[in-house]
Amino acid sequence: MSESSAAVRPASAAVDPLTAAIEPARAAAVETAGDADAVGEHLGATPETVSAEGAAAHLGEVLTHTFASRLPGYVGWHWAVTIARVPGDERITVDEVVLLPGDQALLAPAWVPWHERLRPGDLSVGDVLPATEDDPRLAPAYTVDDDSADDPEGRIVAGEIGLGRERVLSREGRSEAVARWTAGEFGPTAPMARQAPGPCASCGFYLPLAGSLRQVLGACGNAYAPAEGRVVTADYGCGAHSQATLVVVQDTEVVTSARYDTSEYDVLSD
Ligand code: SF4
Numbered sequence: 001m002s003e004s005s006a007a008v009r010p011a012s013a014a015v016d017p018l019t020a021a022i023e024p025a026r027a028a029a030v031e032t033a034g035d036a037d038a039v040g041e042h043l044g045a046t047p048e049t050v051s052a053e054g055a056a057a058h059l060g061e062v063l064t065h066t067f068a069s070r071l072p073g074y075v076g077w078h079w080a081v082t083i084a085r086v087p088g089d090e091r092i093t094v095d096e097v098v099l100l101p102g103d104q105a106l107l108a109p110a111w112v113p114w115h116e117r118l119r120p121g122d123l124s125v126g127d128v129l130p131a132t133e134d135d136p137r138l139a140p141a142y143t144v145d146d147d148s149a150d151d152p153e154g155r156i157v158a159g160e161i162g163l164g165r166e167r168v169l170s171r172e173g174r175s176e177a178v179a180r181w182t183a184g185e186f187g188p189t190a191p192m193a194r195q196a197p198g199p200c201a202s203c204g205f206y207l208p209l210a211g212s213l214r215q216v217l218g219a220c221g222n223a224y225a226p227a228e229g230r231v232v233t234a235d236y237g238c239g240a241h242s243q244a245t246l247v248v249v250q251d252t253e254v255v256t257s258a259r260y261d262t263s264e265y266d267v268l269s270d
Helices: 022-033 152-160 171-183
Strands: 039-052 055-069 077-085 092-101 138-140 167-169 206-208 217-220 231-233
Touching: 022 039, 022 055, 022 077, 022 092, 039 077, 138 171, 167 171, 171 231
Parallel strands: none
Antiparallel strands: 039 055, 055 077, 077 092, 138 167, 206 217, 217 231
């Protein structure tokens, strides 16, 4: 809105011309809304302040009038019309007219990028989830001790001839994985682990991971175990532990019902 078209004069010469300029402000809101019915009752007027060298100071020449919104779909919103006056000049100009949400306004949730919205399990066949350049779970291989191999010199040679990985799990990425798997289904707090005869660390079916995580993580290689083929923590365990021993108890036979015992009778035949 240009200053010339927005220039208005207050309806009455009150002590504070800006505060009194309700109708000119309403007219500006109606002009922006394009419909007089879209602008409701006057809600108030707020002097605008600016910070001058760190101290808040009232300009006294800039003020915002607010009006209720009557626009369909904008319940709880309000029109904010900011007007101003040059000291010593009676003319009032409209700085801006905006529609703002109030405390009760219905707002759309904040937009979240697709790759941040994804949850574990959302990825299906054919989907591609590219890791961003700044993904904190990954770091350039040359900055991190890539623990996929035990021989550091071998890693350097592999990198030089183009066989090494460009990025590897960062320290943060590894910590997150350990925390996730420790708290998961095959971690030490799982009900199965609490009843197990021993931990995976002492089980013959336990295959420790290579690298720095070998002390805490491994894979289960027991086809009969519920964790078969899964990553387990060293302190997880299950009833299929290789060192589990079966104690055979010779129970005494307990007969709870009457039965026909032929040993005390003569069986006669015709
Ligand atoms: S069989 Fe059980 S105890 Fe052994 S590695 Fe697998 S999950 Fe662990």
